[in-house]
Amino acid sequence: MSDASLKRPGPQQRAAGPGQAAHAPDRAQPARAGHGTGAQAVPVPAIDIEARQVAKRFGDTQIFSDVSFRLERGRATALVGANGAGKSTLLRCLMGLIPVSGGEVRLLQQTATQARPAALRALRARVGLVSQKHNIVPRMSVLSNVLHGLLGQQGGPRHWSHVLAPAQSRAQAMQALEKVGLAHLALRRADRLSGGQSQRVAIARAIVSRPEVLFADEPCASLDPQAGEDVMDLFFDLARRDGVTVVFTSHNIDHALRYGDRVLGLADGRMRLDATASSLHESDLRGLYD
């Protein structure tokens, strides 16, 4: 399968999926400027992720509150903030991995908060996650780890290991490995890889299901600077090539400005910054860490 077959339509192209139109017709169809006046249609980018006054608390500790934003399809958004600001927690709330304490999250035009487990699983099958500690299964092969990325779409024992997997899934996983440059290590045990290679496997696992949204939680925090740069370059090359919406957290201001189209900053339990990366300087972000 060629790379082209994996590409998603661009922000304007992938507007009206049959199931999506019912949920968000206003975002799925191009809006018209000067409605009713006969003016020319101006396409409005679809929104893949929307947070409405989202709040999260653990027990008596308020992590954040009143967090609202809308993230456009095909764009990369950096989520920055000091340790404990709630970046990773917010990311998990967006994916429905942990419940919000207040507000609403809409993911791919569907309400993620309060969704039934089956609906939430179906929604998650359309997204991918790359974690700081890569979180691959150490005692399994690289290929099996990548195949696990297909479990949301095709669950069951046939995707538990590369030994049992259908030929089509194996080919899909090999293709993902090829994209991250690790096809030659498909049968190596995952715990015998370097940190950078492990993170590449995690990326392959995240992209193998051709997700529409990719979440990355400090994807290069556990890597040395060079390996970190390589992983970030690879991750964003793949995401941009396929038109995937990306939300990533980072402590690296340079990464936030270089790889993000937009930067959101959390501090003191509130969203303190929301701006395009091109309008920001490093000094604008440093205030979040004071």
Added chain:
Amino acid sequence: MTDLTAPARFERPSAVTFLGYLAGLVLVFWCLSGAGFSMDKVMTSPPRFADFLSRAFPPNLSGDVLGRLGWKMVETLQIAVAGAVLGVILSLPVALLAARGLIAGPWVNQTTRIVLGFIRAVPDIAWALVFVVAVGLGPFAGMLAILIDTVGFCGRFFADDMEATEKGPAESLTATGARRLDVVACATIPAAMPAFVSTALYALEKAVRSSTILGLVGAGGIGIELKVGFDLFDYPTALTVILMIAVVVIGIEQLSGHARTKIIGEQR
């Protein structure tokens, strides 16, 4: 200025703590009394023990006795291995039900843990008596006793092992939309596998030790030979049985330790 005087080595216990220590001491003496502890018997036992050794030594190493005991020891190992292997296999689904936060809800977790606690609370020799009544005399009753004892032991520890695994890989698979069973099969069980191997090997050692005495209640194995030896005052044969059990149990422990190092060492 900071006081640099070293603190007292021991803190003076509070009145309640002191009473607690005193109660503990009284409890120990009460138990010793209940157990018939007698210094007089302790002092007079060495000569009796020496008398037993003098009548038991040398052990009976005649060909027909060794052959008979050898086959009984093989049967003992068969009981232990069959019971332990089936027990370990059955423990996995039971442990999945007992482990909190995996595939079953809190009520199922708690109920399964109570059942496992009950199984462990009953000694293996008591299970053997129950199965002798249920399926009759012989090694099958012993195997069932080992099996259920292994389920009680491994079911609990497999569940604890799975609960203690790192949650990251499981979360990453959950994030792909995987179902709970898929997450457990692909992330939790592989992560807990070294602990499973260690626990299973320990269960096998335990099964071999237990199976040597199940014959005392008619549940097969070499234990019946030990009982007959003492009942007929045939101490040389009884000593042979004891030495044979010791050699096999120590051998199994050594093999198990070697296997544990090889398997877990390679996987880590």
